[in-house]
Amino acid sequence: MGCDWIPFGGRDAVxxxxxxxxxxxxVHVYLSFDADGRSAxxxxxxxxxxxxxxxxxxxxxxxxxESFFLRVVLQ
Numbered sequence: 001m002g003c004d005w006i007p008f009g010g011r012d013a014v015x016x017x018x019x020x021x022x023x024x025x026x027v028h029v030y031l032s033f034d035a036d037g038r039s040a041x042x043x044x045x046x047x048x049x050x051x052x053x054x055x056x057x058x059x060x061x062x063x064x065x066e067s068f069f070l071r072v073v074l075q
Contacts (some may be wrong), residue, residue, distance in 0.1 A: 005034075017056060027072065032071075
C-alpha cells in the first residue's frame with residue numbers, strides 16, 4: 001500500500017502530528033494485523049477511538065487488548 005504502518009498495541013494511544021494547518025474534517029482509520037498493511041480494513045468503535053483532533057495532531061486510542069498496525073488518512 002506504499003506507506004509505513006504504525007504499531008498499535010492494546011490499550012495504547014498514538015499521537016499523530018500533521019501539517020494540514022487546520023483541523024481535519026475527515027479522519028479515516030485503517031487497521032491491519034500485518035506490518036505491511038495486508039488485509040487492512042476500516043476501523044470502528046473501541047478498536048480506534050478518536051480522542052482528539054486539532055490543527056496540529058490527531059490522537060487515536062486502541063481501547064482493546066489486541067495489537068494491530070495503524071494507518072490514519074486525514075482530509
